[in-house]
Amino acid sequence: TQRIRVGSGGVMLPNHAPLVVAEAFGTLAELYPGRIDLGLGRAPGTDPATMRALRRSRVETADDFPQDVAELQRLLAPATPDQRLIAMPGAGTNVPIWLLGSSLFSAQLAAERGLPYAFASHFAPRLLHQALDLYRKLYRPSAAWPRPYVVIGVPLIAAPTDAEADFLASSTYQRVLGILTGDRRRLLPPIENFAARLQPQERAAIGDFLAAAVIGGPDTVRAGLAHLRQATGADEFMLVSDVFDPALRLRSLDIAAQAVAEMA
Structure with missing residues (x-):
């Protein structure tokens, strides 16, 4: 570099x-x-x-x-x-x-x-x-x-669509649930409809943990990051993208980079 x-x-x-x-x-x-x-x-x-x-x-x-x-x-x-x-x-x-x-x-x-x-x-x-x-x-x-x-x-999961981003985010949800329950494991593959399988209190706890998260397609990511910048006045974001597939993780960061460029 x-x-x-x-x-x-x-x-x-x-x-x-x-x-x-x-x-x-x-x-x-x-x-x-x-x-x-x-x-x-x-x-x-x-x-x-x-x-x-x-x-x-x-x-x-x-x-x-x-x-x-x-x-x-x-x-x-x-x-x-x-x-x-x-x-x-x-x-x-x-x-x-x-x-x-x-x-x-x-x-x-x-x-x-x-x-x-x-x-x-x-x-x-x-x-x-x-x-x-x-x-x-x-x-x-x-x-x-x-x-x-x-x-x-900022926990960030970006994908071409909101639906795919939510699916990929199930890896993050599993990781967070493991942290909260003391069952720490390596990052796991995404699971369809993972959040729907959880108890209400588990979903609430994950939501509190990820209160600053931005998860979605390009428009959702751009709006989410803009909201965080306005609410906090942050000079920079430190993005944490827990996507199981490394290639899709890089794609997530590329989408975020484009969103930030469009916010400038």
Whole structure:
């Protein structure tokens, strides 16, 4: 590739030492200058045994997150003469840091640090508007980001028709139901009339989980994305397209890209 930016969405910082993260992303930044982004999450995102395996020296917690973010910012900035711990590579790359979250904590921290903020509305949309309001209200401009900058996660299933998109979305519905019931599996093939087989409370729970989803044909996708942009003022969308067939997943993203181009 020549221009595409590559970023993490994201590194769950409680699982990793800041120095290791700084040097990994510093390596990428040296190989592809100006094209790497570092998204950081506060949640461990896994079970305690895996956390210990990922970071053997000690188990970090979400309470360490602000200090770890500050340490990463120092490691990626130009080294000072009296600095003892230097990321090699990493120092001086100034890899852009994004904070990711689904709660008000990360929104407030991103605002205080003058960092861009990505909200995980693709799986936890309940606090979306409250978090964005808080982030913008408390935002302190920084040299790299003089204005607040927001990305929102959007579950997206696009197809040539609404009916086909709803059929393909049954893979997502199965995945979400598995998450909600503790029966996590790999993404499953779509099933005809899957939603009709569910109990009302199951459909309601899936609907809450996917409240920010856009599912449909080109016109429906264009209208859905336009509504989200108007409702949230988001600067970017982070699209999550859980389509079982990889080729149809790429087609889904192509349809979405065309819809966004037509919204411009």
